[in-house]
Amino acid sequence: MAQAKITSAEVAARAGVSQSAVSRVFTPGASASRKTVEKVRKAARELGYRPNALARAVVSGKSRMIGLVVAYLENQFYPDVLERLSNALQEKGYHVLVFMASHTAGNIDTVVEEILDYQVDGIIAASVALSSDLSNRCNAAGVPMVLFNRSQDDKDMSAVTSDNLAGGRKVAEFLIAGGHKKIGYIAGWEGASTQRDREKGFTDGLAAANMALFAREVGQFTMEDARQATLRMFASNPPDAVFVANDHMAMAVMDTLRYELNLKVPEDVSVVGYDDVPTSAWPAYNLTTVRQPANRMVAETVDILLSKINDKNTEPKRIEIDGPLIVRGSARNPKEQ
Amino acid sequence: MAQAKITSAEVAARAGVSQSAVSRVFTPGASASRKTVEKVRKAARELGYRPNALARAVVSGKSRMIGLVVAYLENQFYPDVLERLSNALQEKGYHVLVFMASHTAGNIDTVVEEILDYQVDGIIAASVALSSDLSNRCNAAGVPMVLFNRSQDDKDMSAVTSDNLAGGRKVAEFLIAGGHKKIGYIAGWEGASTQRDREKGFTDGLAAANMALFAREVGQFTMEDARQATLRMFASNPPDAVFVANDHMAMAVMDTLRYELNLKVPEDVSVVGYDDVPTSAWPAYNLTTVRQPANRMVAETVDILLSKINDKNTEPKRIEIDGPLIVRGSARNPKEQ
DNA sequence: CTGAAAGCGCTAACAG
DNA sequence: CTGTTAGCGCTTTCAG
Numbered sequence: 001m002a003q004a005k006i007t008s009a010e011v012a013a014r015a016g017v018s019q020s021a022v023s024r025v026f027t028p029g030a031s032a033s034r035k036t037v038e039k040v041r042k043a044a045r046e047l048g049y050r051p052n053a054l055a056r057a058v059v060s061g062k063s064r065m066i067g068l069v070v071a072y073l074e075n076q077f078y079p080d081v082l083e084r085l086s087n088a089l090q091e092k093g094y095h096v097l098v099f100m101a102s103h104t105a106g107n108i109d110t111v112v113e114e115i116l117d118y119q120v121d122g123i124i125a126a127s128v129a130l131s132s133d134l135s136n137r138c139n140a141a142g143v144p145m146v147l148f149n150r151s152q153d154d155k156d157m158s159a160v161t162s163d164n165l166a167g168g169r170k171v172a173e174f175l176i177a178g179g180h181k182k183i184g185y186i187a188g189w190e191g192a193s194t195q196r197d198r199e200k201g202f203t204d205g206l207a208a209a210n211m212a213l214f215a216r217e218v219g220q221f222t223m224e225d226a227r228q229a230t231l232r233m234f235a236s237n238p239p240d241a242v243f244v245a246n247d248h249m250a251m252a253v254m255d256t257l258r259y260e261l262n263l264k265v266p267e268d269v270s271v272v273g274y275d276d277v278p279t280s281a282w283p284a285y286n287l288t289t290v291r292q293p294a295n296r297m298v299a300e301t302v303d304i305l306l307s308k309i310n311d312k313n314t315e316p317k318r319i320e321i322d323g324p325l326i327v328r329g330s331a332r333n334p335k336e337q
Numbered sequence: 338m339a340q341a342k343i344t345s346a347e348v349a350a351r352a353g354v355s356q357s358a359v360s361r362v363f364t365p366g367a368s369a370s371r372k373t374v375e376k377v378r379k380a381a382r383e384l385g386y387r388p389n390a391l392a393r394a395v396v397s398g399k400s401r402m403i404g405l406v407v408a409y410l411e412n413q414f415y416p417d418v419l420e421r422l423s424n425a426l427q428e429k430g431y432h433v434l435v436f437m438a439s440h441t442a443g444n445i446d447t448v449v450e451e452i453l454d455y456q457v458d459g460i461i462a463a464s465v466a467l468s469s470d471l472s473n474r475c476n477a478a479g480v481p482m483v484l485f486n487r488s489q490d491d492k493d494m495s496a497v498t499s500d501n502l503a504g505g506r507k508v509a510e511f512l513i514a515g516g517h518k519k520i521g522y523i524a525g526w527e528g529a530s531t532q533r534d535r536e537k538g539f540t541d542g543l544a545a546a547n548m549a550l551f552a553r554e555v556g557q558f559t560m561e562d563a564r565q566a567t568l569r570m571f572a573s574n575p576p577d578a579v580f581v582a583n584d585h586m587a588m589a590v591m592d593t594l595r596y597e598l599n600l601k602v603p604e605d606v607s608v609v610g611y612d613d614v615p616t617s618a619w620p621a622y623n624l625t626t627v628r629q630p631a632n633r634m635v636a637e638t639v640d641i642l643l644s645k646i647n648d649k650n651t652e653p654k655r656i657e658i659d660g661p662l663i664v665r666g667s668a669r670n671p672k673e674q
Numbered sequence: 675c676t677g678a679a680a681g682c683g684c685t686a687a688c689a690g
Numbered sequence: 691c692t693g694t695t696a697g698c699g700c701t702t703t704c705a706g
Binding site: 342344345346356357359360361363364367388389391392393394395396397 | 682683684685686
């Protein structure tokens, strides 16, 4: 039957020490004599005692929980990131409280309020834009936050992204080197900084070679919108290459090209994506793409967040990590011409 | 600057009522006069007060957090489930504390102990097997647990799965009806109940038609192992159809068949999977598969867990939800012969 | 190093 | 309905 939970007082009684002694034994930085430690550990083991993390949090003001806000897990990049993030944080003794900022479950502002209620030590917002009002609240509550894969103009906000500008430019250079003349772009949701930066880098790269976008459609970062965008683009004036703002959409674009438009990739059209999600390496897609170095991005994110937790006065940091172009088979390769 | 957090006492002072009055106003089931409610709400709004969920949890014994143990998010079925689970729980006022039971971050037993430390109200274990010792600890701690997509012999353990036995049988019948004579099976990790049940249902279905497995290899539920398994199977005695224990592996099998073995699917080999993950519907795979009704499985899981939280004496339940065979193009279709 | 005592912010009887 | 009074389980001074 459900045995009542063991308290430190009970352990203390059994070990013949004070309750605070028990607390010290289970507090990382505290000191106790070898003898006390042994007695307490023994009693604790026999009773099956484990400290109550919540009570500890209430009094110490540190919950060792990190709130993670994430919008949708359909794009493979995010499960991957979630897993890495959770692992990295677990290693540091933190745990992740997940909040889905989906459409159904109330708006994002509500979600962040709820997170704050749980006294998280920090917040990671993955691919969600926050009202500045909200970031103020977090600040007011003294809860550091870092944006993952999004950046905001707000100078006090830490953010980790890949170098989307450079990435977009690399794609342009690659496509130009491949001899493409009619280059199209399928955009993501235009409110996203990643979308804007990738496009900017891309068109800058084009401009550097005196070229401009031959066609442009918006795919909103969803597969269905990307499909529609592809159909529209190829109905009017078909390009010979298309850069798609992320892999998730790029795969929809490839499918649409191949199975609805009967076009060959890369013979008829070159396709390049962004992210390098696991699926992109599958033979069926074999997608040329810019890699977002998830491991390094995660490491930086955790790093910044923990620094800020340990010292609230740490300056906000914006990091852009360079990612390589991964050349596979979905785009004509200049080297092999 | 980081303003100190507001307490109910401060709100009480400003509203000119007692601290407990404030507590009542913010406690769902409690009663307070219209007048008090107004005064308190006003003061709270002005101060930006929100109740501390952790302090509440300590004293009430209810944290309104659910621990979710999940092993790996690479198989798309799980991100999908995680998202649905989190949404469903959020709607009921619960939040999800995620624990990755990965290889790197310590073994699963440790993970569950950590969850328990956070005083979660319940645990959902997705696709992870627990030592019976561990389920005892949860029981002892009075924390209900339900297994998702796994079942265990332990009769006290609630579990929600699809009807894997029936699913496996459907595949056998479908393949037989398709006129296949040499039917192979690529197994998942053999410790998994899903693997065992799917295979059992499948071979039972074969046996009912006086057939037996023509070939069998183990793919461990990973793409690379599945690839190797495929290579082995087709090197020795190639079947004309293969049932793969889940979609994640099935896609690796298809890729291997097409791009390494130069076989056509379904002309040379029929492939059928299990799960119906989003990717399976993509034109590149167009995989015939047994759908696991994630939405219903999630709904049941949440239902069972919350019932048990509200009344610890609720009987454990094992639910198997029937899922349809989704006929697409990766296997020869009897109807079209 | 150790115990006693004072809280952390909140809920839950308990009288009124 | 409301305020007062105890705690929840733990950390953290503070003397010793």
